[in-house]
Amino acid sequence: MVDIAPTGPQAADTSRFLVEDDRAGIRLDAFVAAASDGALSRSRAQALIADGQVTVDDVTVTVGKRKLVAGEIVAVDIPPPSDPEPLPEPIPLTIVFEDEHLVVIDKPAGLVVHPGPGNWTGTLVNALIHHCGDSLSGVGGVKRPGIVHRLDKDTSGLLVVAKSDAAHQGLADQFAAHGRDGRLSRAYLALVWGVPLRPSGTIDAALGRSTTDRVKRAVVAADRADARHAVTRFNLVKASMLDDGIASLVECVLETGRTHQIRVHMAHIGHPLVGDDVYGAGFRSKSRRLEDDARHVVERFDRQALHAFRLGFVHPVTGEDLAFQADLPADMVELCAAFGISTG
Structure with missing residues (x-):
């Protein structure tokens, strides 16, 4: 033939x-x-x-x-293959709060939020379908049931998921406003290389796709066609007591919610996140200035040091103000300690 x-x-x-x-x-x-x-x-x-x-x-x-x-x-x-519908999987979850309308999860690093190419199983959505059963069915779509915001796979911390249509609509509205109306608040703890010159500041820099790598984001001119307005506020929490400020723990508050926003913005001002091989790979060599035990901790840390530690919002059904905090996970506590930063 x-x-x-x-x-x-x-x-x-x-x-x-x-x-x-x-x-x-x-x-x-x-x-x-x-x-x-x-x-x-x-x-x-x-x-x-x-x-x-x-x-x-x-x-x-x-x-x-x-x-x-x-x-x-x-x-x-031959029609393109359709994406498989996510199936329930008994993946353990750390649940911070739950009622009939929503659930707040403390997501571990390494857990993908929703299925996609290369990650059709083992995601937070698979775990939620198993945990919530029919209450999650159809809320926000089959592929991303209940998901109104996300965290990168290797970012840990607080994430809220809707269990009802009313909750989904109300939460989506709050996240769309990015806290400008006072209903939503989100804050992250990031361990970054070096110490910012100022103890606090605002990074107002538009983000778009990198011209060298389509999966990366970059600071771009505000008038570029794909530019998205992005604002991050940061505050110095603690600086390393070792080697003239080799690293510091900073709190970052989002005024917008762009892909990789904190990672790109902190790298833009010269302080990429420790462990971030996408936006701060060149900084890994700084760990050689540490003592052997501390250096080994840094070198085996295999994700960006970012944790969504605070989340507040108005309950979309009851109207109650809700606020949650999640302690730093053990791997970030150990990492901070390697730099002489106490998190206790």
Whole structure:
């Protein structure tokens, strides 16, 4: 069989094959399976045919046993695979607060929030579906049920999830305002390289896609087409007592909620997060200035040192003001200690 170069408006989604003399008389389903070079099983080919995804000389054929004639053109349209729906998984969760409308989780580092390419299982959504059962069904969509905001996989800390449509709508509205109306507050603790020149400050710098790596964000000109307004306020909590301020613990408060905002903004002012190999890889060598035990702690720390420690919002159904705090996780406590920073 010969693969025919596709033509016409549907060419991008369709493969076309010429039925050569030696294939005359073959069943359509067998021909389609063979033409795929192993990508399609016989049963999958039959399903595509029954679903109207196969034509012979531009006429849709829905019967797989139809015999082919030499010279006919078979066109196969293979729809892109649909994303699998997340399934319940018994993944342990640290629950800070829960009622019939919402649940607040202290997310550990390493846990992806919702399924996506390369992470279809083992996510927070899988754990929530198992924990909440039918109460989470359909809230905010099948792929991201209940999710109104997210934390990076390697960021730990507080995250609220809606369990009802009313809660989802109310929380989404608060997160869209980013705290400008006083209802929502979010604060993070970050261990950064060096000590900021000022004990507090505001970073007002637009973010957009990096021109060198499409998965990264970068500070960009405010008038660039993809520029998004981004503001981070920071306060120095404690500076390292070692080696003339090799690192410091800072509190960051978001006035906007952009992807990688804290990580990019702190790197922008010369203080990338410890452990952040995306935005601060060049700073890892600074750990050589530490004593061996402390250096080993820093070198084996394998995530950005960022923890969402405070979260406050107005309950979207009851109207109650809720505020939560989550202690630094053990790995960040150990990391701070390696730099001579007490977190007790």
